[in-house]
Amino acid sequence: MDSMATLPIVQYEEKIIETVERNPVVVVIGETGSGKSTQLSQMLYRRGYADSARIAITQPRRVAAVTVARRVAQELGVQLGEEVGYAIRFEDRTSHRTRIKYLTDGVLLRESLVNPELNEYSVIILDEAHERSLNTDILMGLMKRLAKIRTSNLKVLITSATLDGDKVSNFFRDCPVLTIPGKLYPVEILYSKERPSSYLESSLKTAIDIHVREPEGDVLIFMTGQDDIEKLVSKLEDKVRSLEEGSCMDAIILPLHGSLPPELQASKLCSDSIFLIENCAYHWLELFSASCKYYNFYMNQYKVRVFSPPPPSCRRIIVATNIAETSLTVDGVVYVIDSGYVKQRQYNPSTGMYSLDIVQISKVQANQRAGRAGRTRPGKCYRLYPSQVYNDEFLDVTVPEIQRSSLAGSVLYLKSLDLPDIDILKFDFLDPPSSESLQDALKQLYLIDAIDENGAITSIGQKMAELPLEPSLSRTLMEANDYGCIPEALTVAAMLSAETTLLPGRSKTEKKRKHPEPNLPDGFGLGDHIQLLQIFECWDQTDYDIGWCKDNGLQVRGMLFVRDVRKQLSQIMQKIAKGPLDRRRGESRQDYRNLRKALCVGYANQLAERKMHHNGYRTLGFQGQVVQVHPSSVLKADDLGKFPDYVVYHELIATPRPYMRNVCSVEMRWVVPVINKLKTLDVYKLSGGTGPVEEENERNIPDLPKKNVEVTAGVDDSESRIQAARERFLARKGKK
DNA sequence: GAGCACTGC
Numbered sequence: 001m002d003s004m005a006t007l008p009i010v011q012y013e014e015k016i017i018e019t020v021e022r023n024p025v026v027v028v029i030g031e032t033g034s035g036k037s038t039q040l041s042q043m044l045y046r047r048g049y050a051d052s053a054r055i056a057i058t059q060p061r062r063v064a065a066v067t068v069a070r071r072v073a074q075e076l077g078v079q080l081g082e083e084v085g086y087a088i089r090f091e092d093r094t095s096h097r098t099r100i101k102y103l104t105d106g107v108l109l110r111e112s113l114v115n116p117e118l119n120e121y122s123v124i125i126l127d128e129a130h131e132r133s134l135n136t137d138i139l140m141g142l143m144k145r146l147a148k149i150r151t152s153n154l155k156v157l158i159t160s161a162t163l164d165g166d167k168v169s170n171f172f173r174d175c176p177v178l179t180i181p182g183k184l185y186p187v188e189i190l191y192s193k194e195r196p197s198s199y200l201e202s203s204l205k206t207a208i209d210i211h212v213r214e215p216e217g218d219v220l221i222f223m224t225g226q227d228d229i230e231k232l233v234s235k236l237e238d239k240v241r242s243l244e245e246g247s248c249m250d251a252i253i254l255p256l257h258g259s260l261p262p263e264l265q266a267s268k269l270c271s272d273s274i275f276l277i278e279n280c281a282y283h284w285l286e287l288f289s290a291s292c293k294y295y296n297f298y299m300n301q302y303k304v305r306v307f308s309p310p311p312p313s314c315r316r317i318i319v320a321t322n323i324a325e326t327s328l329t330v331d332g333v334v335y336v337i338d339s340g341y342v343k344q345r346q347y348n349p350s351t352g353m354y355s356l357d358i359v360q361i362s363k364v365q366a367n368q369r370a371g372r373a374g375r376t377r378p379g380k381c382y383r384l385y386p387s388q389v390y391n392d393e394f395l396d397v398t399v400p401e402i403q404r405s406s407l408a409g410s411v412l413y414l415k416s417l418d419l420p421d422i423d424i425l426k427f428d429f430l431d432p433p434s435s436e437s438l439q440d441a442l443k444q445l446y447l448i449d450a451i452d453e454n455g456a457i458t459s460i461g462q463k464m465a466e467l468p469l470e471p472s473l474s475r476t477l478m479e480a481n482d483y484g485c486i487p488e489a490l491t492v493a494a495m496l497s498a499e500t501t502l503l504p505g506r507s508k509t510e511k512k513r514k515h516p517e518p519n520l521p522d523g524f525g526l527g528d529h530i531q532l533l534q535i536f537e538c539w540d541q542t543d544y545d546i547g548w549c550k551d552n553g554l555q556v557r558g559m560l561f562v563r564d565v566r567k568q569l570s571q572i573m574q575k576i577a578k579g580p581l582d583r584r585r586g587e588s589r590q591d592y593r594n595l596r597k598a599l600c601v602g603y604a605n606q607l608a609e610r611k612m613h614h615n616g617y618r619t620l621g622f623q624g625q626v627v628q629v630h631p632s633s634v635l636k637a638d639d640l641g642k643f644p645d646y647v648v649y650h651e652l653i654a655t656p657r658p659y660m661r662n663v664c665s666v667e668m669r670w671v672v673p674v675i676n677k678l679k680t681l682d683v684y685k686l687s688g689g690t691g692p693v694e695e696e697n698e699r700n701i702p703d704l705p706k707k708n709v710e711v712t713a714g715v716d717d718s719e720s721r722i723q724a725a726r727e728r729f730l731a732r733k734g735k736k
Numbered sequence: 737g738a739g740c741a742c743t744g745c
Contacts, residue, residue, distance in 0.1 A: 061743065089745055106745040135744070225741065258742065321741055343741035356741070401743090409745095468745035497745095568745090631737035655739065 007035030009180050013043050016178060020044070024147045025156045025175040029165045031182025032371050036159050037068050037127050041100045042076065044123050049155065050099035053122035058105040060133045061327060062088045069093075069102040089468070090564050105135035109413070112142060113465065116417050123155045129168065130161035130364060131326065132400035132431075138410060141428050144172060145419065161364050163396045171430050185374040187336075191387040199339040200228055202384045204235050207317055210335050210382075211240070212248050217334025217379070218316040220324060222369055224343045224358050229255045229319045236317060249313055256320035256328070325368050329375070336373040336381040338366060340389070346404045349440035352606070352622045355654040362398040366390060400431050407433055407441040408471045408605075412450050415457040416465035424455075425687050442686040444605040447621065447677060448475040455686045467572055468565075469493055472650075476602025477573060483594035486573060487583045488533055492595070494566035495532035496650060496662065498558045520552055525636025527647065527664030529599060530592050536562060541585055600666040603648035604674040608660060615643045617660065619652065621678060627652060630659040646671050 009016075009030065019026050030036030041055050049055060059065040069086035078084055085094030086102040094101055103111075105126070112118055124143060129136050143156045160168050165177045196202035203221050210219055223229050236253045318330055322342050342361050347354050361369075366383065373379030383390065402410070414424050425438055445451045450461030450471060457465075464474035473493040480489030521538060523531030535552075539559060542548040549556045570581045600607075608617035608627060615637065619625045629635055629643060630653075637643050646668055649660035 104744065106743095110745055131743090133743070227739085259740075323742065325742090327742070345741070356739095358741090413745095565745095628737095632739090653740095657738090659738085 006183075007039060008033075008183055009035040009039045012178070012180055016040070016043060017047055019176050019178060020049075020155050020157070023176055024151055024154065025143070025158070025172040027165055027169045027172065027175060027177045028157055028159045029162055029177060029179040030159050031162070031180065031184065032368075033183035033375075034180040035183075036180060037064075038072050038075065040125055040157060040159075041123075042072060044155075045100055049123050051122075052153070054098060054120055055100045055123040055125070056108060056118075056121045057100070057102050057125040057127055058108050058136070058139065059102060060105055060128050060131050060136060062104055063327075064128075065102045065104050069100075072100060072102075090568065105133060105139055108139060109135050110468070113413070113416065116419060117150065118146060118154075122153060123157070125157040125159065127159050128326075129158045130164060130397065132398060132402075134401040134405060134410065137400055137402045137430060138414070140168075140171070140430050144428055147172070161367075161397070163364050163367075168430065171428075184371055185376070185378040187370050187374040187378070188380045189370060190380060190382050191390070192382075192384050193386060195385050195389065199223075199341065199384050200232055200235075203232060203337050203339060204239065206337050206382050206384065207236060208239050208243075210337075210380075211251055211315060211317065212243070214335065214380075216249065216313070216315060217377075218318065218330070218332045219335045219337065220330060220333045220372055221317065221319045221337040222322060222324070222339055222342075223319055224339065224341050225321060226255075226257050226259060229257055229321065232319050236319070249315055251315045251317055254316060254318045256318050256324055256330075258321065258323055322365070322369075324372065325365065330372070332376060333372055334377060334379040336369055336379065338369045338381060338383045340366070340383065340385045340394075344399075344404065347406045347437075349406070349434070349437040350623065351625050351652070352406075352440070352619065353625065353652040353654050353658060355656070360394060362395045363390065364397045366394060402429065402433050403431060403437070406444075407437055408444040411438065411441040412445055412457070412461060412465050412471055415445075415451065416462055418457070439683050439687065443621070443681060443683060445471060446681065446686055447604040447674065448472065448602060450475065451686065453680070453682065453685055455688045463576060467569060469497065469569070472602045472606060473497075474602075475604075476598050477569070479598035479601040480595065481573070481576065481578050483598050484579050485594040485598060486577055486579055486581055488592070488595045489598055490566050490569050490573065490581065491533050491536045492529050492599075493569060494562045495536055496529075497565045498562045522636075523634045524592070525634065526592060526596065527635045528633055528662040529650075529664040530595070531634045532662075533592075533595070536566075596664060596666055597670055599648055599664050600670040600674075603650075603664075604677070606649050606652075607666075607671060607674060608647050608649060608663075609671075610643055610645050610647075615641075617643075617647065620675065625652070625658060627658040627660050629663055630661045632661075633663055635663050635665060 016026075016028070028036060028040065037057070037059075041057050044050065044055055057068070059068065065086045065088050069084055070080055073080040073082075073084040076084060080086075081093040081095055082097050084100045084102075085098040087094055087107050088104050089107065108118075108124075111120070118124065124146075126136055126139055126143065129140065140158065143158075146154060147156050156172075158168055158172070162179075165179070169175050169177045192202070200223075203223065207219055207221060221232070223232060233253050233255050240251045240253065316332070318324070318333070320328075320330075324330055338361075340361055341358050342365065343356055344359050345354060345356050370381035370383075373381050411424055414427060425435070442451065442455060445461065446453065446455075448471060449458055450464055451457055460475070460478055463478060464471060467474040467477060469477070473496060477486070477489050477493060480486050521531060521534035523529070523534060535554070536559075539545070539548060539554075544559075544563060546556050549559050573581060605621055607620045609620060610617050611626070615629065617627050617629070619627060627649075629647070635643060635647070644665035646666050647660070647663040648666055650662035651660070653659050653661055
């Protein structure tokens, strides 16, 4: 563990204090190992900055907030939760005595919903701002405004990376930039002569070369995903086994990615660091609602695995995703192999579709990866691409999340803050999202009644913003409140919040089984939302039995998370609930009509209509994408093999074929109001009449008749055909 | 009939 005296930042204390004293905003470039996360707050604390109010330090990750707070409490010799505390979702470990408060950026955002001036704080430090998380980006915009309003009693510090320090400084009116060197050992960068045709093969060859020729030290290989990792691990194992015995040291090959259970990640990598283990365990405990019931169970697992020592004189070759870039630190790494790629989720605002693409990393990421080789002694980084690619093709910084996600939630949040001097469409972002993306968000919010036709937030929208959910789910909850099905809607919302962690862990062996979970409910064939609800209800009936989850192939961690989310949502809903928030066990036997009606209102922006003669669907509201129900869905076709005419979907994912994931059947008569609303949509007006006028309007109106038209497609007499089809549609509507 | 980078309220 570093002692305070050896941290580089300590020598800069005077300079830092002096700069902060004179400026409302300061950018601090703190390289890895500079000690900025633990020391900045203490310096300011010592100089009296926490006398009148608190010092807040945000972190993009929960574990980081907890770890750093614990460390600082230790250094100051105080009890965690007293002078030094932290706040993360589900857990607030602060007291009235707390002067230094670590929190996740999301928690600070929630706090500013209650108190937009954030008067509780005299100093706000946005740490790791270079990671450009969606929340940090929004906070940066808010800080710019706050610094202007609270000139006399607020200091803002932004920590960032070398490559975009100036950019952040420009954003904050050319505020000063302080650079604090890190405590990394030098890392030699070695480039490939050319781009490999297969970076899997190239990684394999490089790793074996290192293993055979270089002195001891672990190897860390950055790959893009689980699939490649598993392939490379098995190839490496074969190769290592085939090496002549005694020709070099032993090697163990370890995969490392997010879908491995956390205790496995810890056991393999933290040979000497009880510190990290303790925090992993803590993280788990805190996920388990502090009910100590499960604590011993998991601690025992940790003990068994964690303290088993690694084989002596054995090189570890770790094959990882970018989880090892920031979230997990692996001790003992001396060699890094960087493929130069990463898997990134992107949102397309014109289709409403997400895709998961393999993209080139940025220079910041490449340097972060290289830095992983120099933590314990001088290291080497093998980049599997030429230096020219790094210089000419890599972006300086990663495309910020705000430019890669749907902004409906963020826009609603900003609208709900009701800052008189802030216009959302002109909101001052470090990197503004495209106007297309903002208009998409406005359109979505309008369709679910969160904003009115002029773009002003409605009373429904105001209540929705208080819920830590995506807008479609918070709208569903509001509607469920009127239909008397809050208990069910709460469960569905919570289940979908944990979506990815919930579904059965798909290991290689499970893949082969055709029906892995025969005992799980099927949603009565009505759709996945209903199934999720039924699954939770079954689990509830077992009194949250962990064994039950395991027997049914459900991730324990995910299910416990769902229980916590549901509890949190139900606390927030308590204030406005018109009926009970829970059903008596076993009471809920119904056809889920009201719940599906509520879903139809909440997902008005995520509706699809089945095509006439097959089971493909067309999305309404976007450009009418043709999409399929995801094969994993439990939605049932009728006796004629037809899916329902209308469904709502939770997510569109292009993989690369476009699928709707998590669908629920709805009835046409519930859909009609939505379609009518789509017709009145005026994006220009929604933008407050300030946005650019675009033809957007035309294509936002679902081209309802088209599906009927296709039957006779041929000559172009579209006008009359559309008219005829519209009549057919109306007739059909009348019949039902 | 198919495929899952990583976070977070």
